[in-house]
Amino acid sequence: MKFKIPTRATAKAVGLAATLTVGMLGAASAEVTLRGASMFDEEHAYTKTLREFERLVSESYDGDIEFEMHLNGELGDESDFVTFLQQGVAVDYAVMAPANMAVFSPSIPLMDMPFLFRDLEHWNAVLSSDVLSPLEDELYEKADIKVIGYAGGGTRNLVSDGAIANMDDLSGHKMRVMGAPIQAKIFSALGAAPSAIAYNEVYNAIQTGVIAGFENEAASIQNLKFYEVAPNVTLTKHTITVRPVVMSGKTFRKLPEDLQQVVLDAGAKAGAFGRDLESREDGEKLQQMIDAGQITVSEFEGRDQMLEIVQPVQDAYAAELGANELLAAIRSK
Numbered sequence: 384m385k386f387k388i389p390t391r392a393t394a395k396a397v398g399l400a401a402t403l404t405v406g407m408l409g410a411a412s413a414e415v416t417l418r419g420a421s422m423f424d425e426e427h428a429y430t431k432t433l434r435e436f437e438r439l440v441s442e443s444y445d446g447d448i449e450f451e452m453h454l455n456g457e458l459g460d461e462s463d464f465v466t467f468l469q470q471g472v473a474v475d476y477a478v479m480a481p482a483n484m485a486v487f488s489p490s491i492p493l494m495d496m497p498f499l500f501r502d503l504e505h506w507n508a509v510l511s512s513d514v515l516s517p518l519e520d521e522l523y524e525k526a527d528i529k530v531i532g533y534a535g536g537g538t539r540n541l542v543s544d545g546a547i548a549n550m551d552d553l554s555g556h557k558m559r560v561m562g563a564p565i566q567a568k569i570f571s572a573l574g575a576a577p578s579a580i581a582y583n584e585v586y587n588a589i590q591t592g593v594i595a596g597f598e599n600e601a602a603s604i605q606n607l608k609f610y611e612v613a614p615n616v617t618l619t620k621h622t623i624t625v626r627p628v629v630m631s632g633k634t635f636r637k638l639p640e641d642l643q644q645v646v647l648d649a650g651a652k653a654g655a656f657g658r659d660l661e662s663r664e665d666g667e668k669l670q671q672m673i674d675a676g677q678i679t680v681s682e683f684e685g686r687d688q689m690l691e692i693v694q695p696v697q698d699a700y701a702a703e704l705g706a707n708e709l710l711a712a713i714r715s716k
Contacts, residue, residue: 432657436536439649482561487526492563534657535577535626545608
């Protein structure tokens with residue numbers, strides 16, 4: 384097994400690599416090349432999860448297999464990854480935020496809806512079960528993207544240039560949210576003024592005053608140095624992240640049958656690895672930034688009021704998707 388970490392890839396080179404790789408996958412005797420992508424460096428939990436997936440596959444598969452990893456957003460942001468995965472070019476596997484796949488699968492953001500999980504125990508119980516299988520089936524059918532595991536575990540909070548202490552401070556707060564409509568609906572109901580901005584534009588948007596903040600987990604705040612423009616973290620704890628480990632359906636179906644099973648097994652195990660890693664590191668990274676004087680952390684006054692406000696929004700969203708039973712099943716875990 385070999386690992387390649389390119390430093391730069393032109394669109395032409397990526398297209399050529401995609402064509403060659405798909406061709407190789409079609410030949411049973413040829414070496415299989417799988418390409419991963421991450422927005423982050425080797426130290427981020429998402430990248431570590433993908434490396435664990437690669438390790439598990441290489442240990443269990445007897446055939447020739449090679450992995451190529453594109454780091455630090457070399458191939459764009461997650462919305463670009465989704466397009467590549469759906470088309471079966473440039474990216475074969477990644478860790479994704481469900482909201483970024485909503486363009487192809489409108490129901491998938493339900494698994495990452497704010498205030499969905501009571502606590503880490505509830506979150507892990509859901510992800511360790513098959514309760515989310517209807518969303519996986521929809522994603523595969525409509526986007527041709529296959530969920531092979533579940534990572535995540537970061538707790539998302541408000542991150543802002545000025546302090547957000549209570550509902551009054553949140554009123555009219557200009558903030559970035561992910562692209563799925565449910566994200567904007569939730570924060571609009573709470574009185575904020577959300578807008579969907581590309582992730583790679585957030586830093587500059589805060590710096591120039593287009594927005595006053597966003598919401599995210601500690602690892603991403605630290606990795607991308609968002610604390611430089613938004614040093615205030617308010618512990619709303621509105622989301623425990625669900626980050627599917629996904630593979631392009633077009634790639635998966637071209638794999639030999641024995642490798643398909645290895646990929647499914649490795650994806651499930653790598654996802655569990657990623658959940659344990661990120662949930663453990665989340666508090667550690669937050670404390671590291673506090674100790675370094677990079678952020679100021681405060682509690683949010685009135686979080687119970689938040690929960691009361693958002694539940695009807697969640698119910699209406701699930702009804703719109705025809706997913707009332709699914710939402711009830713998640714809540715009952």
